[in-house]
Amino acid sequence: MKLVRYGGYKIGLIDDTSVKDISDLAGATADEWPPVAMNRLIRDFGVLRPEIEKARSRSGTPFKDVKLMTPIPWPNKVIAYPVNYHDHGAEMGAGYRANTQGFFLKPSSSLSGASEPIVLPAVTGRRIDHECELAIVIGKEGRDVPRERWRDYVFGYSCLIDVSVRGKEERVARKAADTFCPVGPWIVTADEIADPANLRGRLWVNDELRQDANTRDWVLDLPGMIEMASAIMTLYPGDIIAAGTPAGVGPIKAGDKVRIHFEQVGEMTIDVVQGKTGSGSIFKNPPE
Numbered sequence: 001m002k003l004v005r006y007g008g009y010k011i012g013l014i015d016d017t018s019v020k021d022i023s024d025l026a027g028a029t030a031d032e033w034p035p036v037a038m039n040r041l042i043r044d045f046g047v048l049r050p051e052i053e054k055a056r057s058r059s060g061t062p063f064k065d066v067k068l069m070t071p072i073p074w075p076n077k078v079i080a081y082p083v084n085y086h087d088h089g090a091e092m093g094a095g096y097r098a099n100t101q102g103f104f105l106k107p108s109s110s111l112s113g114a115s116e117p118i119v120l121p122a123v124t125g126r127r128i129d130h131e132c133e134l135a136i137v138i139g140k141e142g143r144d145v146p147r148e149r150w151r152d153y154v155f156g157y158s159c160l161i162d163v164s165v166r167g168k169e170e171r172v173a174r175k176a177a178d179t180f181c182p183v184g185p186w187i188v189t190a191d192e193i194a195d196p197a198n199l200r201g202r203l204w205v206n207d208e209l210r211q212d213a214n215t216r217d218w219v220l221d222l223p224g225m226i227e228m229a230s231a232i233m234t235l236y237p238g239d240i241i242a243a244g245t246p247a248g249v250g251p252i253k254a255g256d257k258v259r260i261h262f263e264q265v266g267e268m269t270i271d272v273v274q275g276k277t278g279s280g281s282i283f284k285n286p287p288e
């Protein structure tokens with residue numbers, strides 16, 4: 001099953017080439033704040049699934065006509081594993097790997113959707129890169145999850161671009177700008193992915209292939225990512241894990257189109273535009 005957020009606040013089910021509105025089943029309303037209807041749907045999915053399946057008989061809107069928002073706009077956290085492919089570690093000159101270094105967090109406010117652009121902050125002269133990553137959506141609350149039980153905690157998967165300003169500032173400051181975490185185009189539920197550790201993921205900029213790798217080359221595997229994060233923090237339904245990027249990261253600039261594709265998961269193409277804000281004091285005076 002593929003689930004989307006679209007049209008500002010609605011939650012939908014992808015049914016062939018159309019979107020069936022299931023906002024009523026998810027309790028999604030235009031004035032909901034914070035917007036956590038998808039988090040609740042994920043938590044209650046076992047109970048709701050039969051009703052959601054029945055919604056296939058509803059009339060729909062052509063998928064091509066809807067504005068796709070980020071599937072989970074208000075997760076408790078986005079957990080991101082840096083350097084989780086050896087070839088990316090080599091290209092960055094990094095001696096550490098995710099299995100020893102751990103993870104960082106991206107703010108929920110950095111999330112954007114498949115129909116929304118990446119807005120570059122006005123950090124003149126700084127390199128801003130794409131990072132092609134699989135998004136793992138947590139389905140169940142858990143702490144100290146043993147690696148053998150990882151499947152119980154995964155709700156689904158999506159495509160994620162971890163946009164990053166290169167430099168020596170704190171990692172979070174370089175990766176937290178609004179729109180620096182496009183996720184989409186939908187969530188595909190875990191039952192449709194037999195082996196998340198065997199998915200080819202690719203990223204193009206203006207049809208030039210920049211990244212091409214398989215999740216089998218993760219340094220820290222998915223059970224390990226869940227075990228490591230949940231040893232430190234409680235995982236909640238709707239939490240997102242950015243699983244790390246392979247080699248081939250490179251700069252994006254205004255006017256570019258960035259396409260990300262994970263087999264069995266989906267594909268989206270994101271416009272890159274120049275914003276006026278975000279130069280910030282830390283980027284004006286880079287640390288040594």
Ligand code: MN
Nearest residue numbers: 131162244245
């Ligand atoms: Mn990354």
